[in-house]
Amino acid sequence: MSDKTILLVPSPRQVADIFDADDLARLKALGNLVIQNDAAALTDAQFNDLAPNVEIIIGQIDLPRARLERAPHLRAIINVEGNFLPNIDYDYAMSRGIRVLNVSPVFAEPVAEAALGMAIDLARGISRSDRYFRNNTEKYGLDANRDAYSLHRQNIGFIGFGDLGRAIVPLLAPFNPTIRAFDPWLPADYIASFGCQAASLDEVLQQSQITFVVAGVTSQNQGFLGADAFASMPKGASLILVSRAGVVDFEAMLDAAESGHIRVATDVFPQEPVPADHRARRGDNVLLSPHQAGAMDEALRQIGKRTVADAELIARGLPPIMCKVAQPETVAMFRSKPVSKS
Amino acid sequence: MSDKTILLVPSPRQVADIFDADDLARLKALGNLVIQNDAAALTDAQFNDLAPNVEIIIGQIDLPRARLERAPHLRAIINVEGNFLPNIDYDYAMSRGIRVLNVSPVFAEPVAEAALGMAIDLARGISRSDRYFRNNTEKYGLDANRDAYSLHRQNIGFIGFGDLGRAIVPLLAPFNPTIRAFDPWLPADYIASFGCQAASLDEVLQQSQITFVVAGVTSQNQGFLGADAFASMPKGASLILVSRAGVVDFEAMLDAAESGHIRVATDVFPQEPVPADHRARRGDNVLLSPHQAGAMDEALRQIGKRTVADAELIARGLPPIMCKVAQPETVAMFRSKPVSKS
């Protein structure tokens, strides 16, 4: 296989953060592994030199049509982050049958776990009671639970029902909830196959005591959850935001929490780090999580594992199955800025 | 059925907190329902007057042998709290075939949910990160997760494996953990039937990243988890205490948390309310829950439902199945003080 090249440009990550020795050995078994740690240093000259033999590109370098045309044997482009960047000519790549992948599935498991923890926290008042203890204002027993509720047999909603939503569903199963999910890209029967009910956005908002916002940002849905949406939720309902801050009107969300109408947990913010004097830092009905839901060491290790497993399949002429595969219909909608979940 | 009497002494609860109209109607269908709200006001004279016809006593009045002998038709005594008090002559009652019940099963579900929330909180640093946000000391992403871990595929331990432990197990199932349980009253095959491994106390402590303490206090196990136990846990391990404060050396537990060796979440305290200047209020590795895990409205409603369902069975000459049945071998060991979970 010495004539095949695997080009690895891990930036903004480090090779050692995502690939262990075994992963690298497996990549080397696929061909000539060329690692370029500094993406900015990858010149056209260097690219053009490698292009004739390159079979798989791991990383998120610019790949306009001109570059792709120089790589006649290219079979796959694997982004080691959880998004599809606008620096690739997807239409041309797909017409060539080049697979474009990202590693977003690795984040579903840790984010789902954190989302469940945040949901129980809001419903049962866990961090709030702890805070009251530290302020010597705690109450006990029934008095502490005046507005607590359970996840058991609860009405739970999902806004978005992609990998992340579907990773939360099994964690909720032992609570026997009724789950309504709004996802305009998915048929009702598909949602039903997970034991959930397809519903309109209004139905989810109005009928759910706990709502998980797990929709990615697309060119179509920025800020689509605003003051009206929050107002339509039941008094005391919980909102857990773990996908992208861009899908909500963040200030309106904080207003709804501040007024006591809803409780909010969020792992994402319009600006990170959050400004020191940001009002969110003082909310009693707010649980703040510093973009830590997905960024677990184990998720990084899974980036390497999934990347290598799919690279091996592709090298054998088989379809990838461990990474997220860019779909021709939708890839152009995910024009997220180059900031990954971790 | 007019000659049968059901004596209801709800103290320290209120009738309306635990029985709804339907529950009361069902009790009345079983006989003459006599409600005495003030337990202290139940004189021997009143008791003796009712005793000849009493079939079921709901409440926790004193029932020495002398009183029981006056109640030849008594079939059941149902405590509306989660314990068995020492004010009943259990040996005599059992020799008569009188069922003695309590409603502890109602607390298993809400406590299990809270325990899961607390476990995720400690493992993933949820309330701590929220607290840092409020102190403007939060870190983001991977930096926030330096010592975080997941429940997925984790080594999890149980100390005690009664109703409460067994209610936590299904909530953990989606995480595919390895669960070790120590319970000296239960055979290994019984624990195995729940997909868990019977283990010694040392094994549970040493091999579990997350340990749930769900043992009740008995005459034999007060303070049995002390400094040595906590020291034997892995560095960074989490301990979630949701049964009774009496089973741990509370100061040693706080020492172990303060030193950074372990993380602790506790719903119970040696003294409640906790003194205003108690050191626990300031711990960074401690999650404090003001005895709120079980005291949910729904649990109170279930007290009534379970009490009535078993009263109906007993009145029909059938064995009770919804409440906890006092066992002749062990009832004497549960000499807890008259303070219930809620």
Added chain:
Amino acid sequence: MSDKTILLVPSPRQVADIFDADDLARLKALGNLVIQNDAAALTDAQFNDLAPNVEIIIGQIDLPRARLERAPHLRAIINVEGNFLPNIDYDYAMSRGIRVLNVSPVFAEPVAEAALGMAIDLARGISRSDRYFRNNTEKYGLDANRDAYSLHRQNIGFIGFGDLGRAIVPLLAPFNPTIRAFDPWLPADYIASFGCQAASLDEVLQQSQITFVVAGVTSQNQGFLGADAFASMPKGASLILVSRAGVVDFEAMLDAAESGHIRVATDVFPQEPVPADHRARRGDNVLLSPHQAGAMDEALRQIGKRTVADAELIARGLPPIMCKVAQPETVAMFRSKPVSKS
């Protein structure tokens, strides 16, 4: 422990069928193990000789009050079959706090598996199509499935909801059925706690496409499922009988199958062996199972394991948990003849 005696009378089984070397070693660790293989040979004289020191009796010897009175230290009587025979003075034993146990739980798992297999067989026409193949009358594909149905999302009923019924429920869970259960001894909330709906007998019969009959025979329910019951089932419905033949009018059941109104699978028969010319042997809508659902080697091994585990608990002064505990209210109703499931 040399002064304590464990009396083991395994008849009608053999010691080696139910206890392995480890089991026997554990029994010997509890005291002086006396094995009397021939139950008939256990004379009053021998019994009286052992009685003063006997702590646990394993087997089903006659134990009238006169014998029990000679055994002041007796703590438990464990029947190594799945029933409670009428040769024990239960009232007296229970007034003494003597535990009376049987090993019926060991049969729940194998019988549930067989019951599921029989249900799929009837619904999908498995053995019938195989029979047609052997008669050269098979049809293919859709033509073979004209009256087939699935367990998925099906209406399924239980008549009886004891250990066996509750062992079938988890096997059905992946099919997402709606389960209705009729059991006059159980509260609706208890049945609901297994995700099933309590229903009347009529509701179960009329609304279930597949009905499992898992009720034991009691003094009250012999032959309670007759011609009217079968007629009330939907056309083409399946009945799976795996508990006792005595609960049905067997001839009426065969009539209903012969007419084509229902399909029947049965593991039990009024007379075993079934007479050579019995009409059941020729039915096209009948699946015949020669009392083989529970009699698996593994079940026999579990008899020993469960017996020993509970003997150990009882010897330590703890309540038994692995065997079926006779309940004072109901034990007298189970006056089954001394023929066990295996």
Added chain:
Amino acid sequence: MSDKTILLVPSPRQVADIFDADDLARLKALGNLVIQNDAAALTDAQFNDLAPNVEIIIGQIDLPRARLERAPHLRAIINVEGNFLPNIDYDYAMSRGIRVLNVSPVFAEPVAEAALGMAIDLARGISRSDRYFRNNTEKYGLDANRDAYSLHRQNIGFIGFGDLGRAIVPLLAPFNPTIRAFDPWLPADYIASFGCQAASLDEVLQQSQITFVVAGVTSQNQGFLGADAFASMPKGASLILVSRAGVVDFEAMLDAAESGHIRVATDVFPQEPVPADHRARRGDNVLLSPHQAGAMDEALRQIGKRTVADAELIARGLPPIMCKVAQPETVAMFRSKPVSKS
């Protein structure tokens, strides 16, 4: 939408078998629905007439490049059977971004159910005991179970781990088996994500008491399970064949069953109908199923539902999700003859 055409050629099925009124109404809402029941009657002239406006073709008409080039707006080709036929120029279609789909997922559920029923049948001797009853040679209880085994905690194998295999796994979950799966197209981590272990073909054969053969036929695996494979299975092991007869050496399989080395259940045969004098019809260790595992009415209805749901998504510019999507890497390997599962 009147300028868009949906061309429906249901052959070899009938429109009414797979689409109900609601399905057809939904198709009509997508454009001008043209139904041509007789595939043979679809002339080039008719095709060419429709081609300029056709957006979705439902059916399996010949689609060489010449025809595809005449259909510039074609977005999807949906086969209403469970395979990809060689009458489409896949490479060209894919370079155009045309989705090629089939409805194989509809068969996974009914086939999985039947496969489970057949596995329990072989393990527990259900149809065999029924046959013995009809021959008056049945034995009872333990005697009937001399070579029976359970699925509980069993070693179970899969040869192939596609849609069908993955539909069987959840049905087995309540039995807590150890599952090994051989699928050369799938990474070990993918198989592990379903709680199963990736294994070599030899490991699966040698270590499984029950093996499900669920591999499709490709150009690479015809007859790959032969005499050596069957000989390597444990004595008494069960083989359940529910995908395609072409993957086994059928005669060698029957030999292995006839010798008593293994038990075999098969839903597929090299020739259907099976010749009247075929030896398979007489085997005592064989369970014969006349290609009935998948051909359920409900599966046919799901063909329509899934087809319409994906047609709707595609019409909206979204990726399909309910049908099987042809993958560029593998579609050419599935050169099955035009005989569908039903």
